[in-house]
Amino acid sequence: MRLTREKLHWLYETMYRIRxxxxxxxxxxxxxxxxxVTHPSDGQEAVPTGICAHLTEKDWIGxxxxxxxxxxxxxxxxxxxxxxIMGRYTGQCKGKGGSMHIADFSKGMLGANAIVGASVPLAxxxxxxxxxxxxxxxxxxxxxxxxxxxxxxVVHESMNLAAIWKLPVIFACENxxxxxxxxxxxxxxxxxxxxRADSYGIPGVQVDGMNxxxxxxxxxxxxxxxxxxxxxTLLELKTYRYHGHFHADDPKKYRKSDEEEEYLERDCIQxxxxxxxxxxxxxEAELEAIRDSIEQEMQEAVDxxxxxxxPPIEELxxxxxxxxxxxxxxxx
Amino acid sequence: MTTAEATEPTSVLTDSGVFVPGPGYDVPGTxxxxxxxxxxxxxDELNRDADVFIMGEDISGGFDRDTLEPLDxxxxxxxxxxxxxxxxxxxxxxxxxxxxAGFVGAAxxxxxxxxxxxxxxxxxxxxxxxxxxxxxxxxxxxxMFGGQTKVPLTLFARSGGGTGHAAQHSESFYSMLAxxxxxxxxxxxxxxxxxxxxxxxIRDDDPVFLVNDKKLINEVGFAPDESYELPLGKGRYLKHxxxxxxxxxxxxxxxxxxxxxALAEEGIDAEVVDxxxxxxxxxxIIVESVKKTNRVVIVDEDTPRASMASEFAAIxxxxxxxxxxxxxxxxxxxxxxxxYNKGLETAFMPQPDDVVNTVKTMLGV
Numbered sequence: 088m089r090l091t092r093e094k095l096h097w098l099y100e101t102m103y104r105i106r107x108x109x110x111x112x113x114x115x116x117x118x119x120x121x122x123x124v125t126h127p128s129d130g131q132e133a134v135p136t137g138i139c140a141h142l143t144e145k146d147w148i149g150x151x152x153x154x155x156x157x158x159x160x161x162x163x164x165x166x167x168x169x170x171x172i173m174g175r176y177t178g179q180c181k182g183k184g185g186s187m188h189i190a191d192f193s194k195g196m197l198g199a200n201a202i203v204g205a206s207v208p209l210a211x212x213x214x215x216x217x218x219x220x221x222x223x224x225x226x227x228x229x230x231x232x233x234x235x236x237x238x239x240x241v242v243h244e245s246m247n248l249a250a251i252w253k254l255p256v257i258f259a260c261e262n263x264x265x266x267x268x269x270x271x272x273x274x275x276x277x278x279x280x281x282x283r284a285d286s287y288g289i290p291g292v293q294v295d296g297m298n299x300x301x302x303x304x305x306x307x308x309x310x311x312x313x314x315x316x317x318x319x320t321l322l323e324l325k326t327y328r329y330h331g332h333f334h335a336d337d338p339k340k341y342r343k344s345d346e347e348e349e350y351l352e353r354d355c356i357q358x359x360x361x362x363x364x365x366x367x368x369x370x371e372a373e374l375e376a377i378r379d380s381i382e383q384e385m386q387e388a389v390d391x392x393x394x395x396x397x398p399p400i401e402e403l404x405x406x407x408x409x410x411x412x413x414x415x416x417x418x419x
Numbered sequence: 420m421t422t423a424e425a426t427e428p429t430s431v432l433t434d435s436g437v438f439v440p441g442p443g444y445d446v447p448g449t450x451x452x453x454x455x456x457x458x459x460x461x462x463d464e465l466n467r468d469a470d471v472f473i474m475g476e477d478i479s480g481g482f483d484r485d486t487l488e489p490l491d492x493x494x495x496x497x498x499x500x501x502x503x504x505x506x507x508x509x510x511x512x513x514x515x516x517x518x519x520a521g522f523v524g525a526a527x528x529x530x531x532x533x534x535x536x537x538x539x540x541x542x543x544x545x546x547x548x549x550x551x552x553x554x555x556x557x558x559x560x561x562x563m564f565g566g567q568t569k570v571p572l573t574l575f576a577r578s579g580g581g582t583g584h585a586a587q588h589s590e591s592f593y594s595m596l597a598x599x600x601x602x603x604x605x606x607x608x609x610x611x612x613x614x615x616x617x618x619x620x621i622r623d624d625d626p627v628f629l630v631n632d633k634k635l636i637n638e639v640g641f642a643p644d645e646s647y648e649l650p651l652g653k654g655r656y657l658k659h660x661x662x663x664x665x666x667x668x669x670x671x672x673x674x675x676x677x678x679x680x681a682l683a684e685e686g687i688d689a690e691v692v693d694x695x696x697x698x699x700x701x702x703x704i705i706v707e708s709v710k711k712t713n714r715v716v717i718v719d720e721d722t723p724r725a726s727m728a729s730e731f732a733a734i735x736x737x738x739x740x741x742x743x744x745x746x747x748x749x750x751x752x753x754x755x756x757x758x759y760n761k762g763l764e765t766a767f768m769p770q771p772d773d774v775v776n777t778v779k780t781m782l783g784v
Contacts, residue, residue: 212528244521
């Protein structure tokens with residue numbers, strides 16, 4: 088595998104941006120500045136980064152309740168994301184969606200989705216639009232979902248539809264091994280989720296989701312297939328979330344510390360740093376410059392969000408319909 | 420013909436707003452079955468806009484094993500889409516597996532990315548199989564994403580009892596859809612209204628669910644040849660009267676009209692309001708009529724609890740209470756599933772006699 092210097096730079100910058108966004112967002116959540124629950128994805132950065140590295144704004148992704156990483160990898164603005172989490176009017180969704188519903192249709196981001204598995208058919212629908220218009224080569228759909236979602240019927244329905252209609256879809260299963268507190272070994276009937284692709288007649292590949300280069304390589308082939316009109320692929324990306332299910336969840340109540348330590352040792356960012364250093368692909372000064380710039384970006388995102396106005400009360404009533412001749416504004 | 424002209428079928432409605440079927444139209448039209456009007460309108464919209472496509476189970480129905488060509492063996496449940504696949508091809512008349520959550524979700528995704536899907540959900544009961552996609556994705560995307568997107572999706576399905584389809588194929592739970600902010604619900608009652616409301620639904624930028632009562636599908640009536648839209652959210656008078664208001668929706672508008680005709684023979688002058696849309700719905704026409712007649716009977720085939728009938732009764736209590744000379748009455752299905760046996764099924768559904776008797780009791784005659 089050969090990567091351009093720019094791509095290498097982008098992979099590191101994106102993973103580090105996700106990591107620091109999650110840490111910063113959590114800190115703000117604990118300070119009481121977020122207005123609701125947040126689901127951090129730190130630990131899983133290699134997955135959205137390695138996949139979205141191949142996408143443009145014309146490609147579509149569907150995301151999950153743990154969606155900040157997908158948003159960032161798809162190019163969303165961290166200021167507008169932080170403001171959304173703080174419920175501000177300048178947020179990505181005017182403060183009406185929150186952490187679990189960040190979307191940016193101008194960037195090909197169909198939205199984080201808080202119903203487990205529910206965004207998977209949306210990505211299939213986006214791929215259907217591409218195929219309908221004969222634009223598979225420039226617009227594919229990527230459905231991000233977790234191991235928990237593999238127990239949802241609609242996920243299987245979506246795979247069947249994409250397979251029979253040969254749609255340009257990548258089913259990206261982020262297997263972080265826990266659905267809330269329930270381990271995949273208990274809730275999923277196989278330890279090889281990728282093998283389920285066989286039952287839909289599509290390729291299924293298990294990938295080390297802690298290694299951004301492995302993700303990049305697997306995604307490259309899946310997306311090539313999709314763009315070439317060869318249909319969907321299921322990628323199972325084995326990964327780990329460092330924090331609990333949501334900000335206030337203590338995962339030590341249901342995970343063993345040796346398991347956590349094992350994954351911390353395989354951290355995707357440290358792995359990247361070791362590898363590029365060994366191969367002299369990037370200097371420590373370059374990496375540090377990226378980190379410094381991200382630190383500054385995070386500070387700016389927090390300042391921007393904290394200094395942004397709250398949405399006016401009228402926003403309660405707007406955006407329900409495009410047009411509605413008889414709006415109900417509440418019976419009081 | 421432009422859309423602006425099409426949206427004003429003034430020659431079909433009389434000056435008083437009463438729709439009177441029969442001679443006297445000055446627009447060219449056809450007397451045809453409800454299903455023919457429906458099919459013809461789908462064809463109009465497929466011709467008008469290349470982004471419109473239809474998806475559902477058996478909407479063409481069957482493929483030739485050798486040529487892989489669609490057979491149009493079914494042409495959709497109740498032949499709603501018959502003949503369309505020959506002219507528009509299997510990409511635009513897209514036969515789907517029995518996978519309602521999957522293909523409704525895919526339709527939402529297609530709508531979010533620029534197409535205008537029309538989904539045939541076959542029986543209205545199957546709404547529940549796809550309910551999460553309707554509620555959580557179709558109806559909420561615009562709001563929870565701060566207005567940055569729209570979902571121009573149309574769905575339709577067949578409701579109601581009367582055909583021996585029993586408990587799981589006879590639902591009329593309109594209120595389960597009307598309850599959802601972000602979704603629109605329309606209930607045409609004849610060929611003229613299904614033609615105008617289906618066109619309006621497909622052209623509307625919000626998700627719209629159009630419910631076809633099975634008892635209407637073979638009913639015959641007049642429908643203009645040219646394409647036109649009826650406004651979403653407006654009801655109409657089927658008959659003016661002074662003594663009592665009968666409010667119907669979908670097939671119960673026909674029931675109300677039959678009841679009004681029977682009451683007329685006994686010298687009782689009932690007014691009939693056909694709601695046509697349940698979300699948004701026409702509060703003004705309800706309040707206007709009740710203020711005039713001072714009495715109201717709401718007729719709904721749905722079960723009564725948390726129903727549209729209850730909602731209309733609440734609006735009347737709120738906005739026309741001082742004008743009421745009698746308690747608001749609801750004639751609905753009982754709080755039971757729809758039974759199979761013909762006698763039981765008939766007893767489940769509101770009949771004209773039930774409406775007549777309710778009115779006579781109310782008037783003390």
